[in-house]
Amino acid sequence: MSSHELQSGPMEYRTEHGQSSILGFWIFLGAEIVLFSTLFATYAVLFGRTADSPAPAELFELETVLIMTFLLLTSSFTCGIAVHEMRHGSVKGLATWLIITLILGLGFLGFEIYEFFHYAHEGATLQASAFWSSFFTLAGTHGLHVTVGIGWAILLLIQLAQRGLTTVTSRKFFIISLYWHFLDVVWIFIFTSVYLIGMVV
């Protein structure tokens, strides 16, 4: 519980509390990896168990998924720029790039919601079969994480407006950037092992 503060280096690392929080968040991401791995494993085990419902190859559309991938990967890039701006002490740069990130994230979510409704319309619902249960749970958990990330970032933007960049706010932004990149990584796995494989098998 020391409150000594370093005078140089990235702001988020200057206090002991900042360092601990970032380490703790990395460990939390470790737990998140286990969580998503379990969902992926469930999906893999239940792959093909579609009962009377449509097979994934009949429904997955490359176009939508490519757009979603493009949106989310770009948002990860803009999020990186946001943190870069923060390191330079630019409140405005941080806010601008983060807002762009969020808009891209919202776009992603919009497509995902559209996609889910479309599948449900074709008879592939959460209840339809074991395969679709696992699909909606895996993709849905990712989507839920994106939603939480957006809500959280909005709270942080308000705090940025109120307080500017301090050791505390920059720590919070740094952590949410870790979170956002993590969701991007998870999406890459969903994109390849769920959509690409689902389209060809």
Place this chain on the structure above:
Amino acid sequence: MQLDEFFVTGEPLIYGAMVSIVLVSAAILFILTYYKKWKWLWREWLTTVDHKKIGIMYILSALAMLFRGGVDALMMRTQLAFPDMNFLNSQHYNEIFTTHGTVMIIFMAMPFLIGLMNVVVPLQIGARDVAFPYLNAMSFWSFLFGALLFNISFVIGGSPDAGWTSYTPLAGAAMSPGPGQNFYLLGLQLSGIGTLATGINFMVTIIKMRAPGMKMFQMPIFTWSTFVTSFIIVFAFPILTVALALMTIDRIFGAQFFTLTGEGLPMMWANLFWMWGHPEVYIVILPAFGIFSEVIATFARKQLFGYKAMVWSMILIAGLSFLVWVHHFFTMGAGAFVNSVFSVSTMLIAVPTGVKIFNWLGTLYKSKIQATTAMMWSLAFIPSFVIGGVTGVMLGMAAADYQFHNSYFLVAHFHYVLISGTVFACFSGLVYWYPKMFGHKLNEKIGKLSFWFFVIGFHVCFFPQYFVGLDGMPRRTFAIVLEWMPLNIISTCGAFLMGAGFAIFIYNVYYSFRYSKRETTGDSWDGRTLEWATPTPVPFYNFATVPHIRSNDAYVEMKSKGETTFDEKNLEPIHMPSNTGQPIIMMAIMFMASFFLVFEWIWLAIASLIGVIIMMVIRSFDYDDGFHVEVDEIKRTERSARGL
């Protein structure tokens, strides 16, 4: 829903329980009001972020849960004593073995150990609190409300009855309709949040907040065991989170993960459950190993023998614990090859475990043993646990397990490891650290009496179960045949002896509170590690000055050099976190959300979840940075605590 569906009706035992719940709650409310203790309760306990107080609350709750699980156990043993007993019917019996198992593992063993970790680990590494005190309070309240949710099931809505393992399809919506199983799912989910947070919290605390100079391989062994356990928690608990969530989605939203329709796979539940479940048994045994190591080293008055081997074997056990889960269902029929692989990995775990046994024996070898109560619990552990471990290896042989599986042989095995391991450790640790927590020791004479009752009762209760298992008695049966009666009668007698032992233990708490001599120094047992360097009662900031560490048994060296944790010339203001009511409120709302979800009242659940989100927003905007304890105040506190 009708009111008589909401409350459980028609069982005289449960009516009795309802009456006693109402009476006890009324009595507590009355006492708090009469003695004007509400404010005190809120300020000192419900809003605290102090790791020592949180630890004490964990331990008290765990003792209450031990009582509840114990009553379940005695009821089961009564039913099983004779053939044709009509004490419990089959449905009630199913409910009781389910709640007994769940309560003991999730709401007794883990919280008890986490409570001891909370009290001890920051003190052992020279820290002033854990890394995230606010989160720590949240962990505690999530556990408590999770336990509350699970426990009210037997008066509201009905208890779960599919076993603590809750195998599907039995536990699915088709075969277990109604709220019972939902209580299990959401009670565990709620308390699981807190456990995960605790794992992260202790990892960061141990990595980041050790006293200056303390290397990883100079940490006290209990701290090491906490560290390794935290790793297991972080990597195992998300699996449980997912498994519970999937079953919840199945039951409440009609998905098909574990169903027999829609091409679901019921056995996937067993896999997911045990991928968490086996690491879980090590989550409750590794801290126990740590406690025994501390106690044995202290009362053998020697440095722990083979410290490094101890640490490495714990790390090895932690790694292996993720690779053996299939041994819980060899009989599923995964085939000879898969079973052989898991058979070998299972037996491998016995190797590092054996190493630890020899380390304890090595520590005891040629030492001057002080037979205190704490030490006796630790000594009794060694031979008893060996029996449990050896029979575990027997179960680990896949071919043989086809015979042992689901029999009382298995029941005897896991009680031998869990009771002589975890429960003895909880008692040993509680007795050992009791003076640090409460400022006086537990009475040794009564303590030993309770020890003998409990340990003899334990062996009388569970040793015969190996044999009645070999005679073919299956687990989870509510009626026995004549052939099994003699051994079952013995077993039941043993169970009541254990009950008596526990009662004496609790009486000892009262007796010692009244009559024990108050501690005047902080070093009750001539200890070896830093927690004994603090004065008793421990000031809320723990260490006025943090010593510089150079060796393994830090306090032994400090004592030889005449150093203390009160270096008057080097005092500085200490930064501490402020108390807060947010964790308890947030988790209370979370409790409501879970409760509504149990009854599948979706809109109420959503409304409560919005409440939880609001609490999180409040937290996000909370920039309270704690306060500083000034040097004058530290001086005053330390001088009076140390009688200077």
